[in-house]
Structure formats: C-alpha cells, structure tokens
Amino acid sequence: MVGLLFLAMGSGGCGTTSDEPMHGASGSSNNGAGSGGAAGSLVNNGGTSAAMGGAAGVADTVAGGAGGAAAECPELPVARRSAGTVLELPIHPSLQGKPLNFAEPNPLSNGGSLTPLDIRFYISQVALLRPSAELVRVDLVTADGALAPYGVHLYSADDVASNTLRVLAPPGDYVGIQFVMGLTLPCNQRSPDASKAPLSATSQMSWPHTGFLFLRYQGRSESPGSAGMGGAGPGGSGGSGGAEAAAGGGLGGASADFPAVIHMGGSLVQDLAPMVRVLGSFSIPADGPYSKSMRFVLDEVFKGALKEADLTGFMGPPGAEVVLGEHLRRNMADLHPFSFEQ
Amino acid sequence: MTAFRASALLASLLSLLLSACGSDAPSQPSAPSLSLIDSPSPAGFPLGTIVERSPSQNLLTEPRAQLGKRLFFDPRLSRTGDVACSNCHERAFAFAEPDQVSTGVDSLQGTRNAPSLLNLAWSEKFFWDGRALSLEEQAGKPIENPIEMDLSLNEAVTRVAADPSYVAAFERAYASPPSEESLRFALASFVRTLVSSMSPYDRHLRGDDSAFGEAEQRGEALFLSEQAGCFHCHPAGMLTNDGFFHNGTYDGGEDTGREHLTGRPGDIGKFKVPGLRNVENTAPYMHDGSLQTLEDVIEQYNRGGRGDPNTDPQIVPLALSAAQKADLLAFLRALTDPTLLVDRRYAP
Numbered sequence: 001m002v003g004l005l006f007l008a009m010g011s012g013g014c015g016t017t018s019d020e021p022m023h024g025a026s027g028s029s030n031n032g033a034g035s036g037g038a039a040g041s042l043v044n045n046g047g048t049s050a051a052m053g054g055a056a057g058v059a060d061t062v063a064g065g066a067g068g069a070a071a072e073c074p075e076l077p078v079a080r081r082s083a084g085t086v087l088e089l090p091i092h093p094s095l096q097g098k099p100l101n102f103a104e105p106n107p108l109s110n111g112g113s114l115t116p117l118d119i120r121f122y123i124s125q126v127a128l129l130r131p132s133a134e135l136v137r138v139d140l141v142t143a144d145g146a147l148a149p150y151g152v153h154l155y156s157a158d159d160v161a162s163n164t165l166r167v168l169a170p171p172g173d174y175v176g177i178q179f180v181m182g183l184t185l186p187c188n189q190r191s192p193d194a195s196k197a198p199l200s201a202t203s204q205m206s207w208p209h210t211g212f213l214f215l216r217y218q219g220r221s222e223s224p225g226s227a228g229m230g231g232a233g234p235g236g237s238g239g240s241g242g243a244e245a246a247a248g249g250g251l252g253g254a255s256a257d258f259p260a261v262i263h264m265g266g267s268l269v270q271d272l273a274p275m276v277r278v279l280g281s282f283s284i285p286a287d288g289p290y291s292k293s294m295r296f297v298l299d300e301v302f303k304g305a306l307k308e309a310d311l312t313g314f315m316g317p318p319g320a321e322v323v324l325g326e327h328l329r330r331n332m333a334d335l336h337p338f339s340f341e342q
Numbered sequence: 343m344t345a346f347r348a349s350a351l352l353a354s355l356l357s358l359l360l361s362a363c364g365s366d367a368p369s370q371p372s373a374p375s376l377s378l379i380d381s382p383s384p385a386g387f388p389l390g391t392i393v394e395r396s397p398s399q400n401l402l403t404e405p406r407a408q409l410g411k412r413l414f415f416d417p418r419l420s421r422t423g424d425v426a427c428s429n430c431h432e433r434a435f436a437f438a439e440p441d442q443v444s445t446g447v448d449s450l451q452g453t454r455n456a457p458s459l460l461n462l463a464w465s466e467k468f469f470w471d472g473r474a475l476s477l478e479e480q481a482g483k484p485i486e487n488p489i490e491m492d493l494s495l496n497e498a499v500t501r502v503a504a505d506p507s508y509v510a511a512f513e514r515a516y517a518s519p520p521s522e523e524s525l526r527f528a529l530a531s532f533v534r535t536l537v538s539s540m541s542p543y544d545r546h547l548r549g550d551d552s553a554f555g556e557a558e559q560r561g562e563a564l565f566l567s568e569q570a571g572c573f574h575c576h577p578a579g580m581l582t583n584d585g586f587f588h589n590g591t592y593d594g595g596e597d598t599g600r601e602h603l604t605g606r607p608g609d610i611g612k613f614k615v616p617g618l619r620n621v622e623n624t625a626p627y628m629h630d631g632s633l634q635t636l637e638d639v640i641e642q643y644n645r646g647g648r649g650d651p652n653t654d655p656q657i658v659p660l661a662l663s664a665a666q667k668a669d670l671l672a673f674l675r676a677l678t679d680p681t682l683l684v685d686r687r688y689a690p
Contacts, residue, residue, distance in 0.1 A: 103608030115608045117654065158586075193386040193579045200388035201580040202466055208566040208573050218655055220608075253655040260655035319568035321656075 073187035075196060077151040080139050081168065085288035087128075087138075089165040089177070091155055092341070093119055095298040102157040111224030114258055118218040119157035119296075120205065121264075122182050122198070122273075124150075126167050129176040129277070136174075138167040150187055154198035154205070155296075165294075171286045175279060181337070182214030182273025188266050207265055209317045214273050215264040215325065217301065220253035262305045264325030265316070274332035280340035293341040304331040378407040378532070378687050384461055384539040384619060385547035386579020392463040392534050400478055400527040402534055405515040410532025412511065413525065415690035418501050420491035422447045427484065427491075427529070430456040433688055437536055438624035442631035446490040453597050455631030458624045460682070461617050463534045465584050470613045470629045471600045472586060477530035482522070495522040536688065538619035538679040546676070547579065554676055561673025564666055570643075574656050575615045581677070586612040590647015590657040591628045599629065611652045622678045636674050640667050 093100040093116065096109050105113040127135040140148035143161065145168075156162045182188075183199075188211035192201045200206075205213045254260035266272035284290050309330035316322050328335075379402055383391055396402035413419060417426040430444040431437040439456035446452065454470055462468065467475060474480035484490040485498055502508040503520045515531075516524040542553035543562075551559075565572045575587050586600045592611030601609040613629040627633040633642060642648070644667065646659035662670070682688075 103604065103606035105607060117608050192388065192577065194389060196389050197466075201386075201577045201582070202388065202464075202584040204583040204585045206577045206583070208578050220652070220655060317568050319571075322568065 073150050073152075073184065073190055073199075075149050077139065077147055079147055080137055081170065084138075084168040085171050085284050085286060085290055086141065086145070087167050087169045087284055088289045088291040089167075090291065090293045091163055091165060091296050091338075092293060093157060093298055094295045100298055105222070108221075108258075110257075112222050112255070114219055114221045116157065116217070116219040116298075118204075118216055119155075119298075120203075121155055121215040122205065122212070123153045123155065123165060123179050124183055124187065124273075125180040125275075126165075127178045128167075128169055128174045129178060129279070131173060131175050135178065136170060138169045141166045141168050149196055150190070150199055152183060152187060152198055154203055156204075166289075169284050171284045173281070173283045175281050176277055178275060178277045180273045181276050181332070182264075182266060183212055184273065185267075185269075185271040188212055188273070189268055207263075209322075210265050211268050213263050213265045213325075215262065215301075215328070217259075217262040217298075219258065219260060221255045221258035221260070223255055257306070258302055259305050259321075259324050261321035262301065262324045262328060263319070263321040264328050265322070266329075272329065274329055276332070276338055278338045278340055282340075295339045295341055297337055297339060300335040300337040301328060304328040304335045304337075307331050307334075376687055377404055378411065378535040379404050381535060381537040382539050384464075384537065384580075385544040387461070387464050388580065390464075392537060395463050396531070396534060397476065397478070400530060402531050403515065405511070406528055406531040407535045408532075409508075409511045409515045410528035410530065411535075411688075411690070412508075413502070413529050414532050416502075419485050419493060419498050420447050421493045421497075425491050428690070430484070430490070431459050433690075434623075434683060435625075436460055436538070436620035436623040436682060437688075439631070440625065442626055444490070446487070447492045450489040452489050454629050455626060457614075457616050458620065459533050459536050460538045460619050461580075462536070464580065465582075465617075467584055467586075467614060471603050472614055473603050477533050478526050481526040481529035481533070495525065498522075499525055538682050540681050541619060541679040542676040543673075544679070555672075557669050557672035558676040560666075561669035561671070561676075564662075564670055565673055570660055570662070570666075570670065571656060572643075576618060581618040582615045585615050587615060588612045588650070588652050588654045588657070589615075589628075590642060590645075590650065590653045591630065591632065592652070593648040593650045597630065608652075611650055618674065618677050620678050620682055622675050623683065636671055637667070640670055 093102070095106060095114065098106070100106055100114075100116060102116050102119065105115045107113055124140070125137075126140060127137045129135060140151055140153050142148055143164075143166065148166075153165050154162060155165070187199065190199050190211075192199060192203070192206040192212075197203060198205075199212070203212070205216060207213050278294060280292075282290075282292050305324040305328040307327060309327045311323075311326060311330070314326050316326055379393055381392055393402045400406070414427045414431075417424050417429070419426060425447050430439050430446075432440060434440075436458050437460060438458035441455075443454060444452045444456045457470065462477060468477065468480040469483075474483065482495050485493055486495060499520050499522055502512075502525065509519060512518065512520045512524055512528075515528060518524060542558065545552070546554035546558070546562075564570045565576070566578055575583055575585060575589070577583050586609070588599075588611035592599060592613070598610045600612040601607065603609075621627075622636065625634060625636070627636070627639050633639050640662070643657070644660045644662045647653045647657045
C-alpha cells in the first residue's frame with residue numbers, strides 16, 4: 001500500500017470567507033490562510049490519499065498556496081503542454097478491502113450485501129507531485145487524446161468508458177497525484193443548458209440548488225437474513241437530523257452503516273469542492289500510455305457521510321442525502337477516499 | 343377506438359382548445375417555417391441545435407429529414423404493409439403510443455408503451471432500456487422486430503428501391519441509391535427534427551410568464567424541491583437526465599428493463615427517464631403504460647412506488663397535500679407545446 005498523506009487546508013473556499021473550521025493534519029505543516037487555501041508541505045505518512053478542503057487553484061508548487069479558482073471554465077481549455085505521455089488512471093471502487101461490483105450485490109463482512117446503484121463524481125484540476133514537492137499541473141484528456149471539455153472528468157461506475165482518468169503528463173518521477181473531487185467555482189456556476197457533457201443535464205449531476213453535485217452515490221444494502229429493502233431509519237426527509245439519523249431518514253435501502261443516498265455538492269459563491277491527494281511513487285516514461293490504477297474506497301465515503309461534522313454556515317436544501325453529502329464534504333480532510341493499487 | 347386512445351385524444355384536443363382561450367392564453371407564434379430542420383431548441387436544453395447535434399456521419403439536412411418523414415409514415419416498411427412507424431408513434435399524441443402497449447403486424451402486442459419521440463436530438467440513449475446509443479442505431483430495430491414491423495432492412499430497402507420517387511429522394515439526400523444504412527439514417531434525421539419548444543414552461547424559462555401562472559410556478563418550485571424530488575431524474579430545463587432508474591413502477595414480471603441488457607441484478611426495474619415535454623398528450627404513462635393519467639402518476643410517486651424491493655432509494659412517500667398535487671399537475675400541463683400537434687411540418 002503506498003503512502004498516504006493528509007493535508008487539510010480548510011474546508012472553506014480559496015480566497016473566500018468560510019465559516020468552516022480549519023482542519024489540521026498530523027505530520028504535516030499547515031500554513032493555509034484562514035479563508036482556506038492549498039498551502040503546506042508534503043509529508044509522506046505511509047498512507048493512501050489525502051483530502052484537502054477547498055478547491056483552491058492548483059499552484060505549481062505546494063507552497064504556492066491558494067491563488068483563487070480558475071477565472072473561467074471554457075469548454076475548450078487552453079492546453080498546458082503540447083506533448084507528453086498519457087497517464088491512465090483506471091478507478092476501481094472498493095469496499096471492505098474488496099472490489100465493489102457495480103449494480104450487483106456485494107457480500108459484506110456482516111453477512112449482508114450492498115448493491116451500488118449509482119456512483120459518480122467529478123474530477124478536475126489534476127496535478128502530479130514531484131519528489132521535490134513541485135506540483136505539475138496537467139491536462140485531462142479523453143481516450144482519443146483530446147482535451148477534456150471544461151477540464152473536467154465525470155466518473156460514472158455505470159459507464160465503463162469513464163472509469164479511466166487520463167492526463168497528459170511530462171515524463172519523469174512522481175510521488176503522487178492531486179485533484180479536486182468536484183468542480184471549481186466557475187465550472188460549478190455553469191448552467192447545464194449552456195454546457196455540453198459532462199456539464200449538461202445528462203451528467204445526472206445537475207442540481208437546482210447550488211450548481212452541480214460533486215458526488216452522487218445511491219445504493220441498497222441488505223442486512224443478514226433480511227428480505228427486500230434494508231431497514232430505514234427515522235422517517236422524514238428533513239435536513240436537520242444528525243448524520244446517522246439521516247442515513248436512514250426516509251430513504252429506502254439504507255442501513256446504519258451504509259447510507260442509501262449521498263449527494264455531495266458545493267456552493268455557487270464559494271469554492272468548496274474538496275481537494276484530494278493520492279501518494280505513491282511512479283515513473284512516467286517518455287513513451288506511453290502509462291497506467292496506474294486507483295481505488296475509490298467507499299468505506300471512506302460512508303465513514304465521512306456518517307460522521308457528525310459541524311454544519312455551521314450550511315445553508316443547503318433539506319434532504320437527508322444532502323446532509324450526508326455535507327458531512328462527507330466537511331469531513332473529507334480526515335478521509336482517504338482514494339489510493340493507488342499496487 | 344380504445345378507451346385509452348379516446349381519452350388521450352380528448353385530452354389532447356382539450357389542451358389545444360384551452361391553450362387558445364382566455365386572457366392567459368399564450369400569444370400565437372408567428373407562422374413557422376416549413377423547414378423541418380429550422381426548429382428552435384427547447385429552453386434549458388443542452389447546447390446545440392438539432393443540426394449541430396447531428397452526427398458527422400449523418401449531418402442533418404432538409405432532404406434527409408424530408409425523406410425520413412416519408413419513410414416514417416410509410417407502412418411498406420412492415421411485412422404486412424400496414425404498420426408504419428407512425429402507427430405506434432402517433433402525431434396526434436405527441437409521437438407517443440395512446441394504447442397501453444403497442445400493436446405491431448398481425449395485431450401482435452408488445453410489452454411496452456412506445457415512448458414519445460420528442461426532443462430526442464438531445465438524448466444519448468434510446469429505447470426504454472437504452473440499448474441503442476444513437477438515433478441511427480435505434481431507427482432500424484422496430485422495423486426488424488418480429489412483433490413490431492417484422493421486416494428485414496434488406497427487404498425494406500428492396501421495397502423502397504422499387505419506387506422511383508424514393509430512389510430520387512435517396513439520391514438527393516445521400517447521393518446514393520437506397521441502402522440499409524441510408525434508410526436508418528433518414529429515419530433518424532426525421533426523428534431528430536421532432537422538437538417541442540414552445541410550451542408555457544419553455545416561454546417561462548425565456549422570461550415570458552404570460553401563460554405560466556401562480557399554480558404553475560408553485561408546481562415548478564415543488565418539482566424542483568427536495569420534498570417532491572422530481573428533479574433528481576427530471577432536472578430543470580431538459581426534464582430528463584437520460585438516466586436509468588427504478589422509479590417504483592416495476593413490481594416483478596419478465597420485463598426487467600435495463601437488466602435485460604446488462605445482466606446486473608441492480609439494474610432490474612430500471613428504465614430510461616423520459617422527457618416531459620407535451621407529457622399531457624402522451625398518456626398512458628410508464629414503460630408498461632400502466633398509469634392512465636397524470637394524476638395516477640403523481641399518486642404513484644406520492645405513495646413511494648409500488649413496493650418493489652429494487653426501487654430506487656430516492657423513491658419514497660412524499661406526503662403531498664391535495665393542493666400540492668394540483669400544483670404539480672398544473673406544472674406538468676404547462677409543458678405542452680400547443681403548436682406541436684398542429685405543426686404542418688409533421689403531417690404526412
């Protein structure tokens with residue numbers, strides 16, 4: 001298992017005022033500003049991924065810190081480089097240490113099962129980490145080598161073609177990758193009807209409230225020996241309940257440990273998409289493509305959604321799944337949702 | 343005429359009449375162009391006109407669309423010579439099926455209610471189970487389906503090639519004699535031109551609320567709220583996210599929807615989310631035509647589906663009041679483009 005680093009730079013937006021508490025990280029120095037920002041040193045704690053709050057504009061050096069989100073979100077981004085090697089990052093969902101098969105019942109350690117029905121999330125602002133701590137920003141590209149529209153990738157477990165993230169990278173040695181799990185503010189502000197995929201309504205991520213969803217999860221869990229839907233927790237769809245109550249609040253197919261629906265979104269006025277780091281050494285050759293698989297660890301997603309977070313300042317719409325999503329987003333700094341596979 | 347068909351036709355006629363009456367009636371649009379490819383996009387839809395969204399291998403042109411229209415209404419494309427595409431996708435019902443399930447050659451009945459063909463230029467997956475990934479791929483399948491039109495494409499081509507006027511039309515459209523590919527492409531071109539874009543909702547999104555009153559606005563707000571949660575599958579604007587969900591309709595039986603395609607248990611009961619433009623005209627509803635009215639649809643969602651264990655976890659009882667149901671109904675009725683059913687461009 002490759003190294004894990006957690007650098008929590010605050011779950012607020014870059015360059016904006018945030019009501020959210022700053023999160024510290026053991027083994028790292030955090031000199032992010034109170035308003036959020038991606039500053040801090042690179043420390044390898046031997047873990048998997050690091051989640052950093054705030055979708056700050058990715059600086060070319062780690063110490064560069066928050067510079068504000070991209071000024072715009074054009075359909076055709078400006079290429080950062082004209083040549084490079086394609087780095088392919090197949091993403092495989094996992095749960096309880098085993099591959100998670102989409103739309104199929106997956107046995108759980110408690111004897112029950114979990115059937116994921118929808119797993120999708122955005123990735124943007126990808127950068128590679130050099131041993132020197134330099135961040136190398138890279139372009140997302142499609143399977144045919146074109147720049148990804150809007151510089152955004154939508155992973156959908158139901159769409160095999162989207163299961164691999166691709167970037168165009170300079171050859172060389174690296175110790176990790178960093179990306180925003182979601183959309184930067186300009187992209188989140190785009191209207192689906194003025195956009196093409198993956199920012200159109202067919203993304204299944206458009207939301208009438210605060211831009212787009214950053215992550216959408218739906219699944220059905222069954223307890224050992226149960227027939228039909230998993231137990232529902234407290235009824236109702238209010239948004240003020242705690243995370244655990246929300247896990248079953250009015251949503252069929254949920255159980256205490258496995259929420260049925262999680263919708264993580266952001267804001268139309270703040271850059272709130274969490275930033276994630278995945279540490280592990282790899283060397284990109286001059287000739288590609290070069291492939292390095294990543295796991296998407298659903299255990300961490302559920303853990304984050306179910307863990308109570310301070311929701312001060314949260315003005316989201318009511319709905320159990322929205323509350324769970326906000327818990328997840330605010331807890332992301334303590335989570336390791338991605339890891340490299342060996 | 344079946345009871346479904348009669349009541350659906352009456353509803354369509356009533357909506358037409360009502361839309362033309364009263365101070366809240368929408369102003370009549372200016373006389374539209376007769377060009378099939380000259381259609382404004384619906385409000386809130388993804389970028390691109392129907393021409394811009396046509397694939398490079400079948401760019402949308404007027405000759406192609408007109409040829410496709412002729413084929414669409416031509417019963418010669420069925421083995422028995424009496425079933426055209428238009429038999430199951432009736433213009434009077436917004437190119438949907440007014441009977442519970444569709445009837446093909448030899449009066450063979452299918453298992454599904456043929457969906458409306460409106461605004462498919464902006465979709466990416468076709469059929470209730472998404473087994474076709476383009477209109478070009480979709481177009482030939484009903485022709486070859488044994489319980490629909492039951493005619494091989496090869497034979498369909500033979501029949502049209504025997505008609506000199508068709509040969510000339512294919513030459514104009516594709517600069518070649520009729521072929522299986524160009525036959526499918528032409529049909530796809532016509533379907534691509536079927537656009538509903540002038541409903542009170544469309545006009546509301548464009549800033550004109552003259553036909554979008556308080557009830558409609560309350561209904562829209564409820565539709566986009568977490569209480570009703572309709573937007574999870576029917577987002578604002580396009581009113582479909584083109585996804586596949588078990589919305590609580592499937593409750594056992596052989597037609598498992600998307601699972602037929604994928605073989606995955608989690609896909610049992612998942613069917614494509616349809617668009618909702620002119621939904622007032624497309625009764626009955628759901629993949630199996632099991633719900634006769636929009637009121638029935640609202641009531642099923644209000645109950646939280648039919649109780650199948652594979653129902654999407656977002657489908658839960660909504661606790662809607664009578665007033666809220668009425669507002670939702672008003673909103674759904676405001677999705678009717680009154681010009682569509684009388685648009686001469688779509689007449690055979």
